[in-house]
Amino acid sequence: VVDSFAARFAAVRARMGPLVLGLDPARSLLETWGLGDSPAGLDHFVDEALAAAVGTVGIVKPQSAFYERHGWRGMRSLERLTSDARAAGLLVVLDAKRGDIGSTNDAYADVYLAEGAPLAADAVTVHPYLGLQAMTALVERARDGGRCVLVVTRSSNPEARTLQAAIGASGRSVEQELLEEIGRLNCELAPGRIGPVGAVVAPVLGEPALDLAPASALFLAPGVGAQGATPADVGATFAACPDRVMPSASRSLLGLGPDRLRLREGIAALAAVFRDVLAGS
């Protein structure tokens, strides 16, 4: 029997804390680090990213777009990053925000959640615009393999509020309805436990609080640091379930590089902050 992703996250959290290191090698970062905005520079970034992550955090989150920018060579670097990180005991959340009709989602399940697949990760982000019910293959594959599908529910950017706050048939917002749908899926897939379908919920202040309880889920909290959210914002947003949150920071940490020591110290310091803020039960 395979451990669930929730159990694997709990073990990593106990050892390393909940912080997720976002690995977003934007053009400006590759240039600032002196690596060059090229497939070779990106491949070098992968070495540096692994050196920074191993021993400082338990989870890394590469954003697919920054690897796709470099064509198939960039995807080859992303595959190497993913498999080397997992081999080193890190959990890998691939931030891909995929989502399509059912037959295409079946293919995405093969990409990200099939044992032995080139990009097999521990978790993958998806977007819900074509409906969660079209994601059967993804969520079943996640359950069977101890992996996680993270549904973007409330994103960190203000441009998304209009759509995410629209009102569904139940009279609740799109994002609140998604949390309830995630809860129903998790109840079916993992009765009485934290299920394989998680939610991406940004710690956005000044918006109506979401009722997180119905989801029986893990939460990825993006946007810490450069996007403006503080550890205290994360603590406040998830006060009801601090042990189920994966807070993610990328630019604010990578910006400390390329000096390896300074980068590792900065990551470790934020990891310590989140161990305290999300100490929970």
Added chain:
Amino acid sequence: VVDSFAARFAAVRARMGPLVLGLDPARSLLETWGLGDSPAGLDHFVDEALAAAVGTVGIVKPQSAFYERHGWRGMRSLERLTSDARAAGLLVVLDAKRGDIGSTNDAYADVYLAEGAPLAADAVTVHPYLGLQAMTALVERARDGGRCVLVVTRSSNPEARTLQAAIGASGRSVEQELLEEIGRLNCELAPGRIGPVGAVVAPVLGEPALDLAPASALFLAPGVGAQGATPADVGATFAACPDRVMPSASRSLLGLGPDRLRLREGIAALAAVFRDVLAGS
């Protein structure tokens, strides 16, 4: 001055008709065609797809997921397909349904819409869950390069209805609000003309008709054939703007292969049907 995508589509439509050939090499198709579900099989599919498309249609639409399944080697095949198809005079719509926060969308603009980029296409599909206003780089790049960003607005699958029919702040549905937002963007980007932001609108019968006029846009109509929509459904859905529609069929056509003659004849026959159904002005 670069021709707009709308002008380039109009030229292709006059020559070849509006049909879009979806190039979706699912596992089952690769096996049925005797190519094998492997990177080598996929690369062979690319040769067959080009042989089928050139001279029968004006537009092809590879679905990224089916290439991503084969890792970086699959992406290399997709790059070859894209560049060879464009070199042969076909328009390429990359069906990727990407969409993220602004800084990540900037990277996707580099992937799909930058001249000389590995996957540079004529159009790319995006999803709007994180907001169209976060897509500035994509839409400006599209305008400047004579390319098109196609926003998934009403998808062809029933699982999507709940979210897409939710009611926004204006009292209209998410999908109708999107059409209006697309219209505002197009007005800014290309006043008085068909703009660079298009919409994916499935010819779904039995749902409230959308008011397509505000968008000043081209429309991609997916789901013809295997997903159940008929040419007559497409004609009815877009009766007000038949000359702005790109109807897309994939499985129902590719299923005629691997015999090249039978496949080309089937594609040409459906192309002729759509030339009639969408004759328009």
